[in-house]
Amino acid sequence: MKPVRRVAMWSGPRNISTAMMRAWENRGDCAVSDEPLYAAYLAATGLDHPGRDEIIAAGDTDAERVATALSSGPAPGGQPVWYQKHMTHHLLPGMSTAWVHGLSNVFLIRDPAQVVESYLKSRATVAPPDIGLLQQAALFDEVAERLGKAPPVIDADDFLRSPHAYLQALCERLGIAFTERMLAWPPGRRGSDGIWAPYWYEAVWRSTGFEPWRPRSPRLEGADLAVAEACRPAYERLRACRLVLG
Template sequence: MTAKNPLRIAMWSGPRNISTAMMRAFENRPDTAVTDEPLYGAWLEASGESHPMADEIIEAMETDWRVVWRTLAGPVPASRAVWYQKHMTHHLLPPMLDAEWLGGFTHAFLIRDPRAVVASYLNKRDTVSDEAIGVPQQWALYRFVTQELGQDPPIIDSGEFLRDPEGHLRALCDRLGIEFTNRMLRWPEGPRETDGLWAPHWYDAVWRSTGFGPPPAEPPRLDGEAADVAACCVPSYERLFEKRLRPA
């Protein structure tokens, strides 16, 4: 596959995945600019959700998603050939599910076993729901991207990815039409200027990292509401998992 020039990658994940580490991998490429969750402020203002640092994020970010869209479709920072845009699927408000807005991007998906997501999410928040971890929205967006936009987006399962990061990154780069570089496997520890304002709350593990972590353990046992939320998300996850990218 030959990459578009510039290549605008919209990587759609849910929270508590390897989304920030994946952003690090792409940011370590000399040809790539990255943007961290550009729709967060718009989603917070529209949804009224109580998230850590919500007021500060709304104040600091553009909250009109149409303005955000025009920015993401505009000039690439530093005139780079690749623009990697990290998105959360729960930030995708219903009016945004539109070909005019989504058609100009090359879409990709990052998925994770919902049981692991729920357990990790509850380490940071007191409650969880299927909408909060974005799995229903991810499946709906995948259907839109394939059926309405005619794209065949790569899907990365983070559990499998961490067992073979290089193999998966090579396969992903091949699908995107760009050259793989070993620089995607290692990066300097610490924060980045490109990290979102919310990074101190969520990115502590990534700030300590210099590469992708070890393969995951078995998904944890969940009880009560947590188990119900994970079970609700499993069918959508499994549909996406069936279509996952597999290294050669």
């Protein structure tokens, strides 16, 4: 079996994670997996997410079996690069993370106030564990300790100001050749999209590239603001380690 470069992008919801998946899939030498632990997460937690029953029926609910395939199995289609789009909160308490260290791990972060505001457009309520930042910080610490240095961290706000430069820098950091094919892709659905895509991916289906950067000023109050602020220390700690260009 040929060596496979396994890139795991650890994000929370309502980030640019699906657009990032499009960029990698458009390379031509890269297989992608869309939230491969989602079915196991829903089955274990009992949470009522949109399309829950379909997701569980279509996916593998054995998290350990999924993890083994992701870390040591062949890449889909025999591709030399395998991009795995992960939601960090899908790593449930008690689940071994030893397999993660066989991947090239990258952390994709976004200001928690922006995440909470976007999340509440599709869900009635939100709690700190729902947006993944606390779990990102814990996994980041584990990966950094094993590596002896900080793994790459990409802040979505920085990235959207200069996708070309950040993708080029990230590929260089990962030892993977950059191609400008990562900057644009045809619109529409993909066979690689998770079965939950109709509930979340409408904007990505219309897209042909990363959205232009624009300033955002979320307006949160009460419990929603408290959720964002509970996650802010984790965000700021990760942001201090983010990839900064020139």
